[in-house]
Amino acid sequence: MNDHVPALRLEGIVKTFPGVRALDDVSFNVMPGEVHALMGENGAGKSTLMKVLGGIYAPDAGRIYIAEEPTEMTSPIHAKAKGVVFIHQELSLADELTVAENIFLGELPRKSLGRVDWRKLFAETDAILKTLNVGFNARTRVGDLSIANQQMVEIARALTVDPRAVIFDEPTASLTDAEKSVLFEVIADLKSRGVGIIYISHRMEEIFKITDRISVLRDGQYRGTLETAKTNEEEVTHLMIGRTLDLSRNASHHEMGDVALEVRGLSCGDLFEDVSFKVRRGEVVGFYGLVGAGRTEIAETIFGLRDPSAGSILLDGEEVRITSPQDAIRRGISLVPEDRKAQGLVLGMNCRDNITLPQVDDMTAGPFVSDGAEVAIFDLYRDKLDIRTPGWRQTVGNLSGGNQQKIVIGKWLSMHPSVLIVDEPTRGIDVGSKSEIHNLIRDLAAQGYAVIVISSEMPEVLHVSDRIVAMYSGRIMREFTSEEVTEDSLIQAISGLTGDKVA
Amino acid sequence: MNSDTRATLIKQGAIWAFIAVELAFFSIAGEFLAVTDQAFMDFDNMLLLLKQSAPIGIIALGMTIVMINGNIDLSVGATYALAAIVLLDSMTWPIFAGLGDWVIPVSWALALLTGTVLGAVNGLIVWKTGVDAFIVTLGAMLGYRGLVFMYNGEQPTSHLNWTLVDFAEAQFLGLHTATWFLLGTALVLWLVMTKTVHGRNAYAIGNNREAAVNAGIRVGPHFLINFMLIGFLAALSAVVFYSESGSVNPNDGMLFELWAITAVVLGGTKLMGGYGSIVATLGGVIAIQLLRKGLGHIGAGTETVNLVIGLILIAVLFLDRQLNRRGREALKI
Numbered sequence: 001m002n003d004h005v006p007a008l009r010l011e012g013i014v015k016t017f018p019g020v021r022a023l024d025d026v027s028f029n030v031m032p033g034e035v036h037a038l039m040g041e042n043g044a045g046k047s048t049l050m051k052v053l054g055g056i057y058a059p060d061a062g063r064i065y066i067a068e069e070p071t072e073m074t075s076p077i078h079a080k081a082k083g084v085v086f087i088h089q090e091l092s093l094a095d096e097l098t099v100a101e102n103i104f105l106g107e108l109p110r111k112s113l114g115r116v117d118w119r120k121l122f123a124e125t126d127a128i129l130k131t132l133n134v135g136f137n138a139r140t141r142v143g144d145l146s147i148a149n150q151q152m153v154e155i156a157r158a159l160t161v162d163p164r165a166v167i168f169d170e171p172t173a174s175l176t177d178a179e180k181s182v183l184f185e186v187i188a189d190l191k192s193r194g195v196g197i198i199y200i201s202h203r204m205e206e207i208f209k210i211t212d213r214i215s216v217l218r219d220g221q222y223r224g225t226l227e228t229a230k231t232n233e234e235e236v237t238h239l240m241i242g243r244t245l246d247l248s249r250n251a252s253h254h255e256m257g258d259v260a261l262e263v264r265g266l267s268c269g270d271l272f273e274d275v276s277f278k279v280r281r282g283e284v285v286g287f288y289g290l291v292g293a294g295r296t297e298i299a300e301t302i303f304g305l306r307d308p309s310a311g312s313i314l315l316d317g318e319e320v321r322i323t324s325p326q327d328a329i330r331r332g333i334s335l336v337p338e339d340r341k342a343q344g345l346v347l348g349m350n351c352r353d354n355i356t357l358p359q360v361d362d363m364t365a366g367p368f369v370s371d372g373a374e375v376a377i378f379d380l381y382r383d384k385l386d387i388r389t390p391g392w393r394q395t396v397g398n399l400s401g402g403n404q405q406k407i408v409i410g411k412w413l414s415m416h417p418s419v420l421i422v423d424e425p426t427r428g429i430d431v432g433s434k435s436e437i438h439n440l441i442r443d444l445a446a447q448g449y450a451v452i453v454i455s456s457e458m459p460e461v462l463h464v465s466d467r468i469v470a471m472y473s474g475r476i477m478r479e480f481t482s483e484e485v486t487e488d489s490l491i492q493a494i495s496g497l498t499g500d501k502v503a
Numbered sequence: 504m505n506s507d508t509r510a511t512l513i514k515q516g517a518i519w520a521f522i523a524v525e526l527a528f529f530s531i532a533g534e535f536l537a538v539t540d541q542a543f544m545d546f547d548n549m550l551l552l553l554k555q556s557a558p559i560g561i562i563a564l565g566m567t568i569v570m571i572n573g574n575i576d577l578s579v580g581a582t583y584a585l586a587a588i589v590l591l592d593s594m595t596w597p598i599f600a601g602l603g604d605w606v607i608p609v610s611w612a613l614a615l616l617t618g619t620v621l622g623a624v625n626g627l628i629v630w631k632t633g634v635d636a637f638i639v640t641l642g643a644m645l646g647y648r649g650l651v652f653m654y655n656g657e658q659p660t661s662h663l664n665w666t667l668v669d670f671a672e673a674q675f676l677g678l679h680t681a682t683w684f685l686l687g688t689a690l691v692l693w694l695v696m697t698k699t700v701h702g703r704n705a706y707a708i709g710n711n712r713e714a715a716v717n718a719g720i721r722v723g724p725h726f727l728i729n730f731m732l733i734g735f736l737a738a739l740s741a742v743v744f745y746s747e748s749g750s751v752n753p754n755d756g757m758l759f760e761l762w763a764i765t766a767v768v769l770g771g772t773k774l775m776g777g778y779g780s781i782v783a784t785l786g787g788v789i790a791i792q793l794l795r796k797g798l799g800h801i802g803a804g805t806e807t808v809n810l811v812i813g814l815i816l817i818a819v820l821f822l823d824r825q826l827n828r829r830g831r832e833a834l835k836i
Contacts, residue, residue, distance in 0.1 A: 346711045360703050
């Protein structure tokens with residue numbers, strides 16, 4: 001393969017939808033053996049570009065070249081045949097089938113009379129799996145694999161065609177750190193085989209760790225390509241959002257009030273054990289740890305979605321038993337859940353109805369819900385949180401991620417909670433909205449809310465928290481104040497490397 | 504007005520546009536093909552159409568709520584038959600012999616109570632066991648029909664009370680008694696679904712059950728209420744119809760659940776819940792009845808009617824899918 005010919009080149013791609021110029025003259029190229037990051041806020045046009053590349057959308061203008069050969073993509077299958085393969089964020093695997101069947105789905109090796117050649121199928125699959133160095137084999141049922149391993153199956157599927165370019169779309173969204181490093185090894189291996197890689201991610205840390213060049217899109221326009229080694233986060237962010245962003249350590253100091261929430265020796269089966277902590281009014285406590293460390297489960301227990309097997313929860317110094325979400329809400333606890341689309345919002349409903357959902361019981365005039373009272377609440381929180389929507393009738397499913405998250409937060413603020421738990425406040429949200437949400441969380445604490453933030457992103461935890469609780473495998477390993485915490489000590493604590501619990 | 508609102512309006516108006524097309528078609532086709540001299544759009548004919556829509560219509564309105572809530576009820580036909588038997592048989596019970604015509608409200612109450620209790624049984628099982636409503640009410644459909652046959656074997660249950668027949672055949676402001684029940688039910692349920700907390704929560708639960716739970720909504724009680732409601736309405740439908748006919752066969756009400764679901768789906772309510780409208784279901788009910796009457800008017804037999812309705816149902820859902828696809832993102836299968 002000629003190293004000076006781009007594996008994949010896009011030239012002047014234009015795609016318009018009614019009323020929107022989704023892609024406006026976008027050009028960039030990926031060299032063989034290069035990891036090329038594609039960055040941009042949500043709505044910048046990354047997904048549209050990938051759909052053009054995968055043949056799902058036909059571009060209005062522009063060309064796609066594979067090894068300098070002009071190519072028209074007509075479908076994802078066609079793209080794959082041309083050596084362009086996608087590893088999607090949302091995995092599309094058949095749980096009940098074996099790894100081998102999933103990998104060769106649609107192109108199972110056959111014998112006469114349409115019978116499947118199982119021996120060949122399993123042998124070929126095991127050969128591919130061997131190059132990936134994974135701990136499962138061709139006959140494993142996909143449903144029994146972890147998310148990370150399922151992703152490996154997707155990657156293995158890509159390798160059945162000897163790809164020229166592989167596109168990873170937010171591949172690390174649900175991976176633990178250990179799983180991430182396995183993924184990065186695989187990417188490095190692909191790279192060494194001369195495959196061009198497009199890596200789409202919001203996570204700066206990863207981008208700077210594994211990519212060679214970074215191309216940035218903003219509002220459907222190509223904003224430039226930077227060499228990773230010669231740039232920094234600020235420059236990239238500036239290109240993405242057109243301004244600089246404060247992602248420094250939390251340094252604000254305001255008055256803290258009394259302890260609003262205290263948890264003593266709380267356990268729940270083998271999900272988490274002997275967890276104790278306090279949250280004061282006016283304080284943000286960050287919970288940091290790997291996926292599966294038990295952070296979300298603690299939040300769910302406090303919110304009454306799970307029954308604890310031991311321990312106690314105290315609100316304002318008084319022991320309480322919380323048996324259901326209604327109970328938790330009545331006592332002033334609110335939970336902004338991890339997955340806003342699946343757990344936080346009724347996507348088919350309008351903005352107003354979503355915000356008033358938990359309190360609509362109390363907003364009746366006679367037998368009917370009072371429209372005026374509801375609109376008043378919506379207006380109040382739209383202004384307070386700067387929710388950008390054409391009006392309260394807008395269906396929530398049509399809003400951007402950042403505005404959706406503000407709707408969820410507005411919903412809970414309108415209940416006037418004393419304890420607000422926010423699980424992964426900025427997952428899947430673009431950089432600009434991210435900092436808005438961070439400022440909002442800081443403001444809420446300043447107004448006297450006791451806030452718990454659960455996050456898997458270290459910069460986020462460092463940025464918003466007054467105190468950080470590090471968890472590993474269902475236990476609290478260590479608590480840090482924002483002054484004493486260092487990235488190294490935090491990573492050690494959440495990897496279980498500190499061994500003993502240090503107070 | 505933003506495009507969202509406009510799209511919603513177009514969707515909810517579609518069923519009425521379809522009705523208008525049907526009316527126009529059958530009026531014109533009727534000129535050439537009609538088996539009678541009567542015009543199709545004859546006023547009395549239209550009034551009769553509304554009356555004939557009532558039995559399935561009342562059930563379909565209840566089905567709309569259950570489906571918006573994310574469930575389904577396949578047992579309504581059997582509930583309908585059982586309530587009818589209780590209605591007619593209880594009027595002959597010796598203990599009520601001294602009541603004279605006062606037996607009518609008593610029998611009505613008993614029939615409605617029967618429907619509500621059967622609905623409550625469905626609702627409680629769905630709530631407490633977590634088994635899918637489709638399975639629970641499929642079982643109930645067989646079980647309740649079994650009760651119907653246990654009651655009187657293969658024999659019809661009959662009793663005519665002339666006061667009751669007079670009431671059922673009466674016309675008030677031109678509309679028949681059954682039509683008033685249909686429209687009254689529609690009005691009440693429309694208010695429930697658009698203006699009350701219960702309606703709001705039913706939509707929320709159907710659209711995203713987990714988010715509803717996280718917002719502190721108790722899902723089970725809403726399920727229970729809706730199943731009791733549709734049980735009550737199945738019985739109400741029986742009360743309205745059998746007050747007039749006075750005789751119930753053990754096979755009566757079979758396939759009512761499917762006709763009701765057809766009307767609901769034709770009206771645009773989604774099978775998976777969270778989206779739908781009472782008014783549109785009323786449109787769906789009228790559209791089906793129009794098709795039946797209209798095809799009869801131009802001389803088609805029942806078998807043709809069923810074939811045409813089946814084809815139209817599929818065509819409508821296909822159109823709906825085409826209109827709702829955004830770009831070409833939908834999967835090609």
